[in-house]
Amino acid sequence: MSDLVFWHRLQFGFTAAYHYLFPQLTMGLALFIVLFKLLARRTRDERYQDAARFWIRIFGVNFAVGVVTGIPMEFQFGTNWAQFSSRTGEIIGQTLAMEGMFAFFLESTFLGVLLWGEKRFGRQIHDLAALALFVGSWLSGYFIIATNAFMQHPVGHRIALDGTYQIASFLSFLLNPWALAQYAHNMIASVVTASFVVTAVGAFYTLRGAHREQATLYLKTGVVVGLVASLLVAFPTGDWQAKLVAKHQPVTLAAMEGRWSSGPWAEINLIGQPDVLNRRLDNPLPVPGVLSFLAHGSFDSNVRGLDEFPAEQWPTNIELLYYSFHIMVGLGTIFIALLGLAAFLLWRRRLARTRWMLWLLTLAFPFPYIANTAGWMTAEMGRQPWLIYGLLRTRDGASHLVHDGQTVFTSLGFAGIYVVLGFLFVFLIMHEVAHGPVFAGPATGGHKE
Amino acid sequence: METLWFWLVSVMLAIYAVMDGFDFGAGILHPFVARTDAERRQVLGAIGPWWDGNEVWLLAAGGSLFLAFPKVLAAGFSGFYLALFMVIWTLIMRGVSIEFRSHLPDGMWRSFWDRAFNVASLLLPVLLGAALGNVLRGVPVDDTGYFNIPLFTDFGTGNPVGILDWYTVLVALFVLVTIANHGALFLAWKTDGPVHERARRFAWPLSLLTAVLGGLATLITATVNPDIYANLPHAPLAWLGMLMFLTGLALVFWGLFHNQDRLAFVGSAAFILGLLAASAACLFPVMLKSTLDPAWSLTAHNAAVSPHGLRTGLKWWAFGFPIAVAYFVMLFRLHRGKVKAAGDSEGY
Numbered sequence: 001m002s003d004l005v006f007w008h009r010l011q012f013g014f015t016a017a018y019h020y021l022f023p024q025l026t027m028g029l030a031l032f033i034v035l036f037k038l039l040a041r042r043t044r045d046e047r048y049q050d051a052a053r054f055w056i057r058i059f060g061v062n063f064a065v066g067v068v069t070g071i072p073m074e075f076q077f078g079t080n081w082a083q084f085s086s087r088t089g090e091i092i093g094q095t096l097a098m099e100g101m102f103a104f105f106l107e108s109t110f111l112g113v114l115l116w117g118e119k120r121f122g123r124q125i126h127d128l129a130a131l132a133l134f135v136g137s138w139l140s141g142y143f144i145i146a147t148n149a150f151m152q153h154p155v156g157h158r159i160a161l162d163g164t165y166q167i168a169s170f171l172s173f174l175l176n177p178w179a180l181a182q183y184a185h186n187m188i189a190s191v192v193t194a195s196f197v198v199t200a201v202g203a204f205y206t207l208r209g210a211h212r213e214q215a216t217l218y219l220k221t222g223v224v225v226g227l228v229a230s231l232l233v234a235f236p237t238g239d240w241q242a243k244l245v246a247k248h249q250p251v252t253l254a255a256m257e258g259r260w261s262s263g264p265w266a267e268i269n270l271i272g273q274p275d276v277l278n279r280r281l282d283n284p285l286p287v288p289g290v291l292s293f294l295a296h297g298s299f300d301s302n303v304r305g306l307d308e309f310p311a312e313q314w315p316t317n318i319e320l321l322y323y324s325f326h327i328m329v330g331l332g333t334i335f336i337a338l339l340g341l342a343a344f345l346l347w348r349r350r351l352a353r354t355r356w357m358l359w360l361l362t363l364a365f366p367f368p369y370i371a372n373t374a375g376w377m378t379a380e381m382g383r384q385p386w387l388i389y390g391l392l393r394t395r396d397g398a399s400h401l402v403h404d405g406q407t408v409f410t411s412l413g414f415a416g417i418y419v420v421l422g423f424l425f426v427f428l429i430m431h432e433v434a435h436g437p438v439f440a441g442p443a444t445g446g447h448k449e
Numbered sequence: 450m451e452t453l454w455f456w457l458v459s460v461m462l463a464i465y466a467v468m469d470g471f472d473f474g475a476g477i478l479h480p481f482v483a484r485t486d487a488e489r490r491q492v493l494g495a496i497g498p499w500w501d502g503n504e505v506w507l508l509a510a511g512g513s514l515f516l517a518f519p520k521v522l523a524a525g526f527s528g529f530y531l532a533l534f535m536v537i538w539t540l541i542m543r544g545v546s547i548e549f550r551s552h553l554p555d556g557m558w559r560s561f562w563d564r565a566f567n568v569a570s571l572l573l574p575v576l577l578g579a580a581l582g583n584v585l586r587g588v589p590v591d592d593t594g595y596f597n598i599p600l601f602t603d604f605g606t607g608n609p610v611g612i613l614d615w616y617t618v619l620v621a622l623f624v625l626v627t628i629a630n631h632g633a634l635f636l637a638w639k640t641d642g643p644v645h646e647r648a649r650r651f652a653w654p655l656s657l658l659t660a661v662l663g664g665l666a667t668l669i670t671a672t673v674n675p676d677i678y679a680n681l682p683h684a685p686l687a688w689l690g691m692l693m694f695l696t697g698l699a700l701v702f703w704g705l706f707h708n709q710d711r712l713a714f715v716g717s718a719a720f721i722l723g724l725l726a727a728s729a730a731c732l733f734p735v736m737l738k739s740t741l742d743p744a745w746s747l748t749a750h751n752a753a754v755s756p757h758g759l760r761t762g763l764k765w766w767a768f769g770f771p772i773a774v775a776y777f778v779m780l781f782r783l784h785r786g787k788v789k790a791a792g793d794s795e796g797y
Contacts, residue, residue, distance in 0.1 A: 071541065088484025100509035109777070401595050
């Protein structure tokens with residue numbers, strides 16, 4: 001390959017995208033488990049306790065895969081991005097080390113208690129463990145996002161004479177406004193994923209006429225939490241994020257929308273194919289003014305186009321960036337519509353009898369995963385060609401002594417291992433769902449023998 | 450400040466070796482000390498609450514190395530590129546095998562994961578032991594501060610060096626035996642019944658072999674990297690470390706002889722801690738020795754970030770480390786006593 005960083009990027013992108021399929025459910029589901037636990041404490045209703053137990057079992061399998069696929073992420077900073085790590089360790093090493101110290105230790109300590117300890121340690125400690133996993137996983141998310149936010153919008157640093165990045169203000173690095181917006185947007189999006197998964201299982205059981213009590217519970221909580229989260233993802237968090245992109249990465253915004261020339265009343269294109277070579281958008285279906293509004297808060301404001309920027313500052317894969325953004329926004333809109341309708345049926349007490357809606361809800365759960373992945377692809381490809389926006393180019397951050405023969409080898413290795421891991425995961429989850437929320441007596445850890 | 454961080458990172462790595470060491474060791478002996486499914490689950494139950502947290506020490510130590518000495522992390526990780534991915538893949542296989550095994554009550558499913566768990570537990574100390582051997586011997590760091598070392602060359606310790614040579618293989622073997630013994634002593638302490646008996650039977654020969662290989666590796670290191678011993682007179686901590694690992698070894702035998710299983714395990718932990726402390730003290734300030742030119746070695750002085758960065762890290766570290774230790778103390782109290790052969794349906 002002539003492109004020196006192609007395989008480094010492909011490997012990191014693939015392992016990161018694959019990894020994030022798991023934590024997004026972990027984080028969202030942790031909230032549901034705490035919610036069920038809280039309801040169980042308040043109402044003393046065993047149904048909520050059973051719901052918590054069932055989702056803890058799913059959580060356990062999911063968490064394990066999240067942990068093992070997360071390990072390569074930590075290593076790859078050093079193995080694949082040595083020059084970047086060498087220069088920025090003083091800054092991003094802080095948050096990555098803090099994640100281990102403050103989040104991973106907390107999670108790993110209480111995971112065993114949550115998975116196997118309800119009977120052994122009693123309900124109080126078990127509830128505490130659920131809370132610990134929620135706090136740990138959401139903290140972990142913050143440290144990673146703060147790290148990423150420094151790459152998107154570097155603040156709180158100074159650059160030394162030898163080109164290394166030093167901490168100027170630790171607090172402004174840690175409380176980067178970009179991190180706050182991205183965190184809010186991302187965490188609520190993880191709740192959307194979990195809501196769809198909980199709803200899908202509820203709808204599936206309802207269609208089959210199985211586990212009626214639990215199914216109703218999952219449907220109800222999934223739809224309500226999911227609708228609230230879907231709305232919050234769009235507004236205010238998505239809007240907040242969009243305004244930051246417009247302000248700090250205007251060239252990225254132009255590429256996300258396939259916008260070549262500047263002007264007021266900037267449109268959002270519902271559909272259309274960017275033709276980068278000829279600098280135009282084929283078959284567009286525009287809604288004028290919406291992009292101006294999203295970016296700057298008024299319909300007639302000017303939004304700059306790609307023509308205003310030198311091509312060497314353009315994101316390197318405009319086509320994929322454009323589609324990622326549109327897939328994210330399109331799916332996000334569909335989620336609001338779908339869950340809004342489901343919530344209406346729930347309110348009219350017709351949801352459990354509306355089979356076509358139950359079918360839709362059963363089949364819809366993969367889409368928030370796609371939306372989350374597309375969102376991260378938008379963030380990461382939108383950052384290109386920079387590793388640290390405006391300061392360090394991606395090609396200058398890779399491990400220069402590691403050649404393609406090595407990165408292709410390890411990329412193929414990951415592809416093989418992750419395919420097998422994916423099959424095993426799906427198999428185990430199907431097994432858990434098929435078995436269902438059936439527990440003998442007070443929490444024996446289910447059907448393990 | 451750099452010296453302090455050198456020791457913080459070293460201590461965290463040593464804690465990692467002691468903690469993940471016992472669950473690696475339990476994995477190495479798994480098929481030999483546990484014959485029935487109930488016994489196998491007993492072994493997994495003994496390490497179940499720990500292994501994930503133990504592994505976090507590796508990530509926390511790596512994170513600390515990243516923030517304090519990013520040049521060492523960057524050079525080391527990219528230099529050992531292929532070997533590190535073998536470590537990562539083995540960690541993945543091991544984690545999955547522990548967590549997936551007990552989800553299905555199927556004989557074939559379980560025996561597959563038992564074998565995967567065993568093989569991964571065996572490979573990791575070998576890989577990490579070879580890494581230790583490389584750090585002790587030195588790697589071909591060039592004038593830019595980077596290297597990319599092949600997996601093997603001519604198996605000699607002179608340039609061009611490879612990851613595997615007769616010396617690093619010897620260190621790997623020593624580490625494997627030490628870790629297996631550490632696991633045997635852990636299982637002897639934390640289990641009862643047949644598993645306890647068998648673990649004790651393994652601990653005797655393994656302890657003897659650890660002592661023999663340890664002595665051999667220590668002597669041979671003097672010929673491979675004489676600098677290490679040249680440092681000894683000026684390194685009081687090295688003497689302390691030596692005292693610690695010799696006392697630890699004595700405790701292992703004393704504990705085994707007098708049926709004091711916990712004491713023997715504590716001795717093994719002290720042995721590992723002392724050995725790594727002595728090695729770190731002798732290497733200091735060198736973190737990655739260059740086999741090409743000593744002037745190109747990466748040290749705690751030339752690889753550290755700014756003093757302000759180190760101080761910033763120390764502020765939250767001083768807060769986070771005690772919390773982490775407190776979690777482990779709490780876990781220890783929650784899981785005090787011996788793990789019984791699985792009759793209980795709850796657990797691994």
